[in-house]
Amino acid sequence: MRILLIAGAFNSLTQRVFAELTDGGHQVGVELVTRETPLLEAVRRHAPDLVVAPMLKTAVPREVWSAYTCLIVHPGPVGDRGPSSVDWAVHLGVDRWGVTVLQANDEMDAGDVWATAECPVPEVGKSDLYRNEIADAALAAVHSAVDRFASGAYRPRPQRSFTAAEKPGRVRPPLRQDARRIAWRTDPTATVVRTLRAADSQPGVRDELLGGTWFLHGGHPEDTLTGEPGALLATRCGAICRATADGAVWIPELRPPRTPGGPAPVKLPATLALGDRLPPLPEIPAPPEPWDGPPAQPGRPRTWADIRYREDGAVGFLRFSFPGGAMSTDHCHRLLAAYRHACTRPTSVLVLGGCRDFFSNGIHLNVIEAAPDPAEESWANINAMDDLVHAVLTTTDRLVVAALGGNAAAGGAMLALAADEVWCRSAVVLNPHYRLMGLYGSEYWTYTLPGRAGPEAAARLMDRALPVTAATGQRLGLVDRIIDCAPREFAAETARLAARLASAPACQPRIAAKKANRERDEARRPLAAYRSHELARMHSNFFDPDQPYHALRRAFVRKEPAAGTPAHLAAAGGIG
Known part of the structure; x- marks a missing residue:
């Protein structure tokens, strides 16, 4: 039809x-x-x-x-x-x-x-x-x-x-800022978190903070830290912790209001957005296995972290969740450090990801846009992504599984392809391409994508720049396993399958074969050659003033309206 x-x-x-x-x-x-x-x-x-x-x-x-x-x-x-x-x-x-x-x-x-x-x-x-x-x-x-x-x-x-029983809905007005207002002195954590989460991506919750007006984006409960309601208590990984009437919340991102006649402002990690306004606050690391959902057992306090590691027998789980799936230079550095730590542990299978929602969408365009020199920040960010992907590709003493509970795009999709196996929830959409942002791409895609899909299919994916389902990804060789489950079941189902993989008789022979295959591929063409080739093209994308990347990035992050249907979509369907 x-x-x-x-x-x-x-x-x-x-x-x-x-x-x-x-x-x-x-x-x-x-x-x-x-x-x-x-x-x-x-x-x-x-x-x-x-x-x-x-x-x-x-x-x-x-x-x-x-x-x-x-x-x-x-x-x-x-x-x-x-x-x-x-x-x-x-x-x-x-x-x-x-x-x-x-x-x-x-x-x-x-x-x-x-x-x-x-x-x-x-x-x-x-x-x-x-x-x-x-x-x-x-x-x-x-x-x-x-x-x-x-x-x-x-x-x-x-x-x-x-x-009436079949028709539970009713007419509701737009949920405007006056209905979203937080009463910091009296609202309990549960109310504040719900208010923040109802506006997490857009429009944010308008609030006053440190003498300025901000839109607050995202919220996670904190049960241990307390203080004067409304006061800032601590920072963690770019987020700020703010006291409520009975506890506190972590707020990952802030956005300033738009100035008359100015461009649309962008969401940024909260500490980066506040800059010099931020008073001296303790940077409190997350405890082991932090938990930000309802307490699983009495007395277990809730807190938040964007990177978590735990083990269950022979399986390690390195889970990460960044707002919008965007990974800044700092995100990449911290995730690489956590990955290297995970690789020191006595496990035979390491699961990368496994959370619900976004896996990764690659470099952090908002942070790049706000940088004093966006080209230099782009360069730092892509090199940090490459370092992370290189670590995954060169892990030869265990099997690495990329577990995608949500969508992945651009460098985030290529991060997944660096693993030995890619597992996707059946609802996942993949965008394994870069050109819509005016980029050639890196993250060793010229090694992994043709290696999985073949050169012709890889070229088509990059040229057409269209989303594909997990099922299509499996047919193309990008996905190894599809997990048909509800979003909240994905982590547990991934853990069950990973335990089975680690206990399978074929696990250790596969690890040995993986090491031999990596050595053979390295002898044929070193990973450094792929990276050098990709980064030469990316350097031109970032630093050549005639390249479209900066204009395309600016239009994307500042949500400038498109002038009609983009050419790649106009040509996509084949019904016109």
């Missing part, structure tokens, strides 16, 4: 819908739209059988939905209406939420229902929830709606026909 996706941005959900429908044999086109887009003209150009809007902030005009069936993916249960659905779900602390696929009509979110799906709401941030439980429900509902449309026999159900 010929399906056109219309969206305000090619975000994670739109990418997943595109990739999964393409895997299903449909011809899928993409149009990125704004209020100024001549949408009817664009739709006519594609001549689709069906229009699907995975993420759309503008109304579909009557001349479009009256001529074409247009299905809107709304991230809320039947009856829910308004632009802040997922924000409200987290802000209110609900246990379950849902997704509704409905037909566009004259009234926003009020059309006939083609499909619905429910999902749990764990104690995570809004963006994590959106990319995982909400996205899983959305894809289940989209696939159902597309199949029903293709049958030609299904008639969507008017919302007025749903009973």
Whole structure:
């Protein structure tokens, strides 16, 4: 079937819908739209059988939905209406939420229902929830709606026909800053964390701090540190710890407000954003095996760290989770130090990753944008990424598993490919390419990607610059194992499979063969040669003023609106 996706941005959900429908044999086109887009003209150009809007902030005009069936993916249960659905779900602390696929009509979110799906709401941030439980429900509902449309026999159900029990949602206003305000002197940690998590990616929580106005992004509970409510208590790995009425919270990122006529500011690690404003505070390292979820046992305090290591028998687990999947020079250095420590331990299998949500998206474009010399910071960041990937590639005394509970892109995807095995949750979307940011790429991709997918497939992936599902990644040789489970089950399922791998009779022979293969490949062409070749191209990308990288990065991190659908998407679907 010929399906056109219309969206305000090619975000994670739109990418997943595109990739999964393409895997299903449909011809899928993409149009990125704004209020100024001549949408009817664009739709006519594609001549689709069906229009699907995975993420759309503008109304579909009557001349479009009256001529074409247009299905809107709304991230809320039947009856829910308004632009802040997922924000409200987290802000209110609900246990379950849902997704509704409905037909566009004259009234926003009020059309006939083609499909619905429910999902749990764990104690995570809004963006994590959106990319995982909400996205899983959305894809289940989209696939159902597309199949029903293709049958030609299904008639969507008017919302007025749903009973009260079937229609748990209601009309909600936008969740604005006045409703998000934190009362630091009286709000307990649970309330503060929920408020922060309901705004973690966007828009953040507007607040006053150290004589300035900031938007706070992300929040994690801290049960041990206490102090005067609202006071800053400590720092850890770029985050700040701030006291609540009954404990404290860790806040990883801050963003200043936009100045009139100025460019959109970017989110940064909190200590970097505060700079000289930050008073002397203790840098408190995380305790062993820090825990930032509900206490697993009575008396176990909660805290936060972005890198964690633990062992279970012959398996080591090096877990990391950075906001947005971005890895700054500092992130890379700290993760490399943790990796080197993990490699001193008496394990036969080392699991890298294993958390829910993003694995990695490569270099930290926000930190680079805010640097005094973005080219120099880009260079430092890519070399730090390369050092990390090199350490993984040259680990020959144990098996390394990259466990992707969430998406990976660019250098983050290549970090995964450096491992001996790549395990993905079935919902993962991979973007193993660089060129949309004007980069040639490094992280030894010229060694690992052709080695896994073959030279021709590797060239196509890099040139087309389109997302692929974990299933397609497995067919191409990028993925070794697909784990079909819910997001919150991924860590436990990974641990179970890793223990089985470590105890298998073939484990030690595989380690010996791995060492021999690495020595053979090194003799054929040293890893240093791959790195030298890649970095020569990247140096030009970073330091040549005629290269597009800096303009593309600036537009990306400052969320400048795209002027129409990018060429790689316009040519992707093949339905126009």
